[in-house]
Every structure is written in structure tokens, then in C-alpha cells.
Amino acid sequence: MKPENFRDLMRLVHGFEAAKILLVANDLGLFKRLDPPRGAAEVAGELGVDSRALELLMNALTALGLLEKSGSTYRNAPVAAAYLAGDSYRGHIFRHIHHCWESWNDLAGVLRRGGPDLVRESVILHDEEDWNRDFIRGMDDVTRDLAPQVVTQLDLTGVRRLLDVGGGPGTYARAFLTAHPRLTDVTIFDLPFALAVARERLEGCPRRDDVRLVAGDFNKDTLGDGFDAIWVSQVLHSQSEAGCRTLLAKAAQALAPGGRLLVHEFLLDAERTQPLTAALFAVHMLVMTAGGRAYSGEEIAGWMRECGLVDIEVRKVSDDTGVVQGRRHCP
Numbered sequence: 001m002k003p004e005n006f007r008d009l010m011r012l013v014h015g016f017e018a019a020k021i022l023l024v025a026n027d028l029g030l031f032k033r034l035d036p037p038r039g040a041a042e043v044a045g046e047l048g049v050d051s052r053a054l055e056l057l058m059n060a061l062t063a064l065g066l067l068e069k070s071g072s073t074y075r076n077a078p079v080a081a082a083y084l085a086g087d088s089y090r091g092h093i094f095r096h097i098h099h100c101w102e103s104w105n106d107l108a109g110v111l112r113r114g115g116p117d118l119v120r121e122s123v124i125l126h127d128e129e130d131w132n133r134d135f136i137r138g139m140d141d142v143t144r145d146l147a148p149q150v151v152t153q154l155d156l157t158g159v160r161r162l163l164d165v166g167g168g169p170g171t172y173a174r175a176f177l178t179a180h181p182r183l184t185d186v187t188i189f190d191l192p193f194a195l196a197v198a199r200e201r202l203e204g205c206p207r208r209d210d211v212r213l214v215a216g217d218f219n220k221d222t223l224g225d226g227f228d229a230i231w232v233s234q235v236l237h238s239q240s241e242a243g244c245r246t247l248l249a250k251a252a253q254a255l256a257p258g259g260r261l262l263v264h265e266f267l268l269d270a271e272r273t274q275p276l277t278a279a280l281f282a283v284h285m286l287v288m289t290a291g292g293r294a295y296s297g298e299e300i301a302g303w304m305r306e307c308g309l310v311d312i313e314v315r316k317v318s319d320d321t322g323v324v325q326g327r328r329h330c331p
């Protein structure tokens with residue numbers, strides 16, 4: 001919301017306190033310990049933290065609407081019970097965001113240098129297992145509801161073989177196979193640590209045999225060939241403009257004649273100032289990557305034209321994201 005007065009500015013700036021409280025509580029596994037409801041001292045003993053400090057944190061979580069307090073006992077509010085505890089836990093994405101906080105702390109340094117010191121998002125450059133697992137499982141947390149909604153809007157008439165570049169946890173692969181029964185072969189191309197998560201997440205998928213996992217680095221390896229469609233979702237933003245051009249050219253080469261390239265991103269408008277999610281995400285990529293940012297639909301469409309793709313279209317597919325689509329010329 002656009003700040004209009006000093007009070008709004010203060011509310012904006014204080015936002016970090018609520019975020020930090022939630023992120024630390026999630027890291028501690030606090031929400032997972034409140035079924036049945038418990039007192040702060042008991043939970044503090046189990047977590048090995050100071051009981052007075054935890055009580056203050058839990059009171060603030062109550063004020064935020066994440067806990068409910070009755071006497072000296074706390075229980076999860078419905079939203080915390082739904083997403084931060086139990087089988088439907090989606091806190092990996094919050095753990096990932098908390099890992100990124102360290103890089104955000106250096107925003108002023110990033111502005112001076114033009115980029116981060118630690119290239120975290122360039123996942124090849126670090127091998128911290130927790131960081132990587134939370135990142136990829138976090139992608140599943142975020143896309144579990146979104147993927148089915150997005151893939152049903154895509155025209156995949158005649159598509160049998162689909163390549164999902166940077167397919168991460170396999171959430172889109174699963175959604176494609178559910179929504180498009182004529183697909184017979186979905187290949188997820190990603191780095192080995194991401195495929196390890198995909199393997200786990202795809203267990204029990206009714207069409208598991210139709211998914212292939214191919215380990216590779218799209219900056220070094222080729223993507224294969226003869227695909228009827230290639231899906232590149234939330235990948236370009238981690239690459240520089242030159243990296244995007246190279247990756248799209250590689251993808252265009254991997255298409256069968258008439259095949260479609262579909263790029264899914266937080267798309268900026270032509271001014272690159274809206275929507276808010278994309279403009280903030282551009283800064284996130286500034287602090288996390290060497291050369292990445294959010295892009296506009298027109299920038300991506302232009303790179304597709306450079307690759308010789310035709311019938312290029314840009315369209316919104318969710319509140320925050322859009323798809324840029326192009327087709328390899330069919331002689």
C-alpha cells in the first residue's frame with residue numbers, strides 16, 4: 001500500500017520486526033510444538049531458550065494473529081496450524097527467506113559494489129545442504145497452489161514431450177501431467193541437489209513413470225532436442241541479460257519445429273516499476289545473484305525474437321506472474 005503520511009512510513013519500516021519474529025519462530029519449530037496448547041516456560045525448556053524471552057516472542061506472535069492465548073497457554077491460530085505445523089507445513093520457504101536475510105543485510109554494500117559478495121542464488125557456488133534443500137522445498141511450498149492454476153491456462157495441444165528447465169521440486173511437472181493427460185514425457189532438467197528433492201516429492205505421483213530427471217547445468221550443458229514444449233519457470237531472473245539470451249537460444253535449439261517455448265516469471269511493466277512484487281524481487285535478485293533481476297515481458301519477448309521464434313505473446317497467468325510464449329518456426 002502506498003504510504004501517504006509519517007504513520008504509514010513508520011508502519012512500513014517496522015515491518016521487519018514482525019517478519020523476523022515469524023522467521024525465528026519458524027526456524028525454532030515453535031509452531032510444531034503447540035499441539036496440544038502449551039505454556040511458554042514448558043516450550044522454552046524443550047527448545048533450550050530463555051523462558052522470559054520466549055514469552056515475549058509468543059505474546060507478539062499472538063498480537064500478529066499467529067497464536068491464540070488463553071490464560072498462560074498458547075495455541076496455533078488457524079493460519080499457523082494450516083501452514084507452519086503438521087503435514088501441510090510450508091515453512092521451508094520461510095527458512096529460505098531467512099537464509100537470504102543475511103545477504104539483504106549487505107544491501108548498502110551491494111549498492112556500492114554493484115553486486116553481492118556471496119553469490120548465494122548461483123547455487124552451483126555453494127554446497128550448504130540445508131540452504132539448498134530449503135530453497136528447493138520452498139519452491140514447492142510456493143507453487144503447490146499456483147502450478148495447477150497456471151498450467152491449465154496453457155494451450156498444449158499436440159504436445160507430447162515437454163522439458164521443464166530448472167524444474168526444481170517437480171511441482172510443475174506433476175501439475176502438467178495432471179492437467180494435460182496427452183503429455184507422455186516430461187523431463188525435469190536441473191542441478192543434482194534439486195533433483196534429489198524432486199525424486200522425494202514425486203514419490204507416489206500416479207504418473208511417475210512419465211517423468212524423467214536429467215541432471216545438468218544449463219550454463220554448461222545442452223538441453224537435448226526434439227521437445228514439443230519447453231517450460232522455463234522462475235529461472236531467468238537469476239541470470240544476467242547475457243545469460244538469459246544464451247539460455248533462451250539454447251532452449252530454442254532444443255525445440256522440435258513448431259515447438260513452443262514458455263517462460264514464466266514475475267514480469268515487470270515497461271517502466272520496470274510495477275507490479276510491486278516484481279520490483280521488490282528485482283532487488284532481491286540484485287542482492288542474491290551476480291547480474292540477475294526481474295525482467296519485463298517485452299525484454300523476454302525481444303530475446304525470443306532474436307532466437308528466431310515467432311507468434312510471440314505475453315500474458316498474465318496469476319496475480320504476480322506472466323508467461324511469455326514463442327514458437328519455433330515450422331518450415
Ligand SMILES: C[S@@+](CC[C@H](N)C(=O)[O-])C[C@H]1O[C@@H](n2cnc3c(N)ncnc32)[C@H](O)[C@@H]1O
Binds near residue numbers: 136143167219235
Ligand atoms: C527459483 S527456482 C524455480 C523452480 C521452478 N521452476 C518453479 O517455477 O518453481 C530456480 C530453479 O533453477 C535451477 N537452476 C539454477 N541454476 C541452474 C543451472 N545452472 N542449471 C540447471 N538448473 C539450475 C535451480 O536449481 C532451481 O530448481
